[in-house]
Amino acid sequence: MTPAILVIGELREDKPTDASREAAGVARRLVGDAPVMGLLIGSPVEPAAAGWCRDGVDTVRWLAEPPAGGRLAGALVPSLLALLSEGSIELVLLPSTGFGRELAGALAARWDAGAATxxxxxxxxxxxxEVRRPVFGGRATETRILSGPRAVVALRPRSFPAPEPREAPAAAAVQAVVAPGPWAAGPTRIGSEPVVSGGGPALGDAPIVVAGGRGVGSSDQFRLIEELAGALDAAVGASRAVTDAGWRxxxxxxxxxxxxxxxxxxIAVGISGAIQHVVGMIGSRVIVAINSDPSAPxxxxxxxxxxxxxxxxxxALTAEIRRVRGR
Ligand SMILES: Cc1cc2nc3c(=O)[nH]c(=O)nc-3n(C[C@H](O)[C@H](O)[C@H](O)COP(=O)(O)OP(=O)(O)OC[C@H]3O[C@@H](n4cnc5c(N)ncnc54)[C@H](O)[C@@H]3O)c2cc1C
Structure with missing residues (x-):
């Protein structure tokens, strides 16, 4: 029998993130013509639902964020369980972002499901x-079977192609429904710290990342990394040497x-390539290194x-990229 799939998507600027679109495409490929339910967490915006339907989901539910708790995975789980108890969902797909991984674990534990991130x-x-995922910093690939009746699988962003848009689905399919609360007593946010993105796109989503290491030399000189990132519309990253030094x-x-x-x-600039750094970027499609030491790892x-x-x-690279891009 064709499995029923729920895809949980994340919104950014009122649109499903690229990783959420990829998850919708994966669900569509897994079930063929059978229905796929989507769930967006955030404020209900009809165009976001319509666009996501073209990516592969058939019906979209909305789950408002807990009013006081913010996006805390544990606080969302009771509402998700209520939604899952309505139907015959066998598989929940979601992006393997920080939030997605947290939610996958919390949901799988309470739903009594197998999980993989x-x-x-x-x-x-x-x-x-059957799921595959890189382990040991990308040096090996693990293949695992989630054999139980239910599974929660978090998909690594950019590991699946962006879905080909389908014909616009029937109007009924994009009706947004707010899933019922109430928010259960659960985790409460007791404080927060703004995430500093470095000025450009968010680090987790950016198609290009320019990262600087200790070799950059100083906090002042780190602006060279930011200028190169700006020329490429890239996100800025850093090695731990840089963040420990308080440069960024x-x-x-x-x-x-x-x-x-x-x-x-x-693009890794002035970064030696310690394994603790490499595990965080080895999944990048193309890696460029700039380093004065030819034997740098x-x-x-x-x-x-x-x-x-x-x-x-x-x-020189920044100037040339600006010239080519007419900036
Ligand atoms: C438990 C643990 C967790 C860790 N987690 C992380 C982590 O999450 N992320 C992380 O990054 N590190 C992490 N580290 C630290 C990691 O081991 C390295 O110490 C760190 O990544 C080194 O940063 P770096 O490459 O910027 O500096 P360095 O290793 O000092 O490398 C600087 C590089 O710059 C080059 N360079 C110098 N001057 C120039 C120049 N003018 N032009 C071009 N190249 C130049 C040098 O040749 C050198 O290769 C962790 C360590 C531990 C023990």
């Missing part, structure tokens, strides 16, 4: 859902104890390498 491939087999905030840190990013292009994972002084190379 960071998944880069999923297929249906006779034994259950911890929210820009990429790596084991920072963010995991999977952009189309990752970063070159082992780079697709393209430039050996030289970043203080000369980066300004």
């Amino acid at each position: 960071g998944v880069t491939a999923i297929t249906r087999t006779a034994e259950g859902w 905030p911890a929210s820009l840190q990429v790596g084991q104890t920072g963010r995991t990013v999977t952009p189309q292009l990752y 970063i070159f082992k994972v780079a697709d393209y390498g430039i050996v030289g002084d970043l203080l000369q190379i980066v300004p």
Whole structure:
């Protein structure tokens, strides 16, 4: 029998994120013509639902964010369980973002389901859902079967193609429904710290990331990284050496104890390539390294390498990109 799938999407600027669109496309591919239910968390915006339907979902539910708690996964789980109890959902797909991973674990525990995060491939087999995901910093790939009757799978952003838009679905299919509360007593946000993105696109979503390391030399000189990122409309990232030195905030840190990013292009400038950094960016499609030391480990994972002084190379690169882009 064709499985029933629920896709949980995230909104940014009132639109489903690229990772949410990819998840809708994966669900559509898994079920063929069978229905796919979508759930968007945030304020209900009809055009967002309509666009998402063209990506692969058939019906869209809305779940308002808890009024006081913000986007805390644990606070959403009771409403999700109520929604799941309505039908015969076997599989929940969602983006493997920080929020998605948190929600996947919280939901799977309460729904009594198998769970996998960071998944880069999923297929249906006779034994259950077969999922694949990189482990040990991308050095190996794990294949696992989620054999129970229910599964929650978080899909790694940019590991699946953007869905081909379908014909506009029937009007009824895009009717938004607010899932019922009430918000259960659960986690409460007791404080928050603004995420500093470095001025450009958000680090987790950006198709291009320019990251700087200790080799940049100083907080002042780190503006070279920001200028190159600006010329490319890229997000700014940093190694831990940079954030520990206080040159830039911890929210820009990429790596084991920072963010995991999977952009189309990752430019590592003055970064040695310590394994703790590499695990956070090894999933990037193309890696370019700029480093004065030809034996720096970063070159082992780079697709393209430039050996030289970043203080000369980066300004020249920025100027050339601005010239080519007419800026
Ligand atoms: C438990 C744990 C967790 C960690 N988590 C993280 C993490 O999440 N993210 C992270 O990044 N690190 C993490 N680290 C730290 C990590 O081990 C490295 O110390 C750190 O990544 C080094 O940062 P870096 O490459 O910027 O600096 P360095 O290793 O000092 O490298 C600087 C590089 O710049 C090059 N360079 C110098 N001058 C120039 C120039 N003028 N032009 C071009 N190149 C130049 C040098 O050749 C060198 O390769 C962690 C460590 C531990 C123990």
